[in-house]
Amino acid sequence: MEPAPNAVPELPARATARHRWLLPASLAVVFVAVCVSRVVVFPASIWEQDEAYFAAAVVEIDLDASAPHPPFFPLWIGIGKVVALLGFAPAMSLQLASAVLGSLVFFPLFVLWSRFMAPALALSATVLGLAMPGVWLLSGRAFSGTAATAMLVAALACWTRPVPDRRWLAAGSVAAGLSILIRPHFILVIAAVMFTLLTKTNRENRLTVIAPAAAVVLVGTIIFIVAAGGPAAVAAASSRHGALHFGDLPSASRNPIDSGLFASLGHPVVAIGWCVLTILGIWVVLRSPRTRSTGIPVIAALIPVIALVLGLSNPTHPRYAVPLVLLSCGFVVVGLGRILTERWALGAVATTICGAGALVLPSAAIYRQQASPPLRALVHADRLAVSHEAMVVIDRRLHSFVLMREAIGATSASTLFDHIVELGASPSTLDWRTVMVFEGDHHPLLVTSESTQTFTCSDNLLRRLSQDRFLDVTVADNATLEANLGPGGPLVVLD
Secondary structure (H helix, E strand, C coil), rough: CCCCCCCCCCCCHHHHHHHHHHHHHHHHHHHHHHHHHHHCCCCCCCCCHHHHHHHHHHHCHHHHHCCCCCCCHHHHHHHHHHHHHCCHHHHHHHHHHHHHHHHCCCCHHHHHHHCCHHHHHHHHHHHHHCCCHHHHCCCCCCCCHHHHHHHHHHHHHHHHCCCHHHHHHHHHHHHHHHHHHHHHHHHHHHHHHHHHHHHHHCCCHHHHHHHHHHHHHHHHHHHHHHHHHCCCHHHHHHHHHHHHHHHHHHHHCCCCHHHHHHHHCCCCHHHHHHHHHHHHHHHHHHHHHHHHHHHHHHHHHHHHHHHHHHHHHHCCCHHHHHHHHHHCCCHHHHHHHHHHHHHHHHHHHHHHHHHHHHHHHHHHHHHEEEEHHHHHHHHHHHHHHHHHCCCCEEEEEHHHHHHHHHHHCCCCCEEEEEEHHCCCCCCCCCCCEEEEEECCCCCCCHHHHHHHHEEEECCHHHHCCCCCCCCCEEEEEEEEEEEEEECCEEEEECC
């Protein structure tokens, strides 16, 4: 009997078996490639002050020294402490945790985008998000954002199942709670997603959505408060940091070209296209009855992430854009699929990924082989001071790096911060040889020096993704310093 004209031809049993294993094999190969990509850009050290404060907190929690600073990132510090038990240095422990979770997010991210498109497109969307310069290069940094985003994506993958049962709802809730404990800012994101879930979940399952997350957050918060010295210490630190954080926000640039999102995407043209395609993709998802219900929780997560990145945090910092990129990459591909055929959409994504690789890989060698300028400068100054029995006077802006080095016992010389000299609180006997370490190429206290050496990062991409600070640090040997000790006070000379 002749087959019907539109019937799908039956495949031989061997071909069917090959087809069945094609997707898992593809996922395995691409996941290995993602892991390799993270190893290639794994940095030799930390580069930013928040990373240094986190690393110091892994050794010992000290809220007065901002180790860690509010909102304290309880689980992130806890993860660092656990990994450090394996013999890794505190900073390395956090870097490894970030890189591992930043690789494992591949699976829930693929599952999430598979709800909206064919597997090939979902896989391309996943790789696209993970290959963007900011997401890729920051994957091995000691920041909390990559790990918290991995937990957030896992929660969304559990909660957006076509027919989520109580086990998946509970699993998503636990992942959501872990995300909040890693990065407490995400409580706004989780709350928005939970609201959308509760509106469409039957009454019996509503507690399943809320209770596990609430329990995880409550237990983790109590443990941290006890470890940090009690509620009073936590409240005092929160008050101090809040005034500083929100006081600095109005001065941050709001120019899109200066934004961390544009930096994370590598080029303004790519960033503009990304934003346009994201909006188009959201429109396509909401128009389709098949994807609307699944898409609403993801969109509900994306909106507060945008608010966090652009409003409640400094919008110029690229690391804050990591969750924004990963929660929008699928919508970008949906938007592409709307205006192009699947083959052309895949080609456009592949071209963008190759472009990202061409941008990132030349910077990878510097990242892997060279410590950050502040750490190289401090190591050099310490050696000079020890060899000459000198005092090291350090720019207060480098406090976090000094704190981390002291926490791990890496400092041998006597140190003094520049504001101590300015205030006249330094010892009265000033017969030291002085080595000064400061950011930039000039410090107001420095008069003369025997020699100077500036430790710098010359790579433009690394500078942009490191917020363009702590990237030029100078060491002045046998320095002469002058400071006026208050109004009408005497002049102190250190030489």
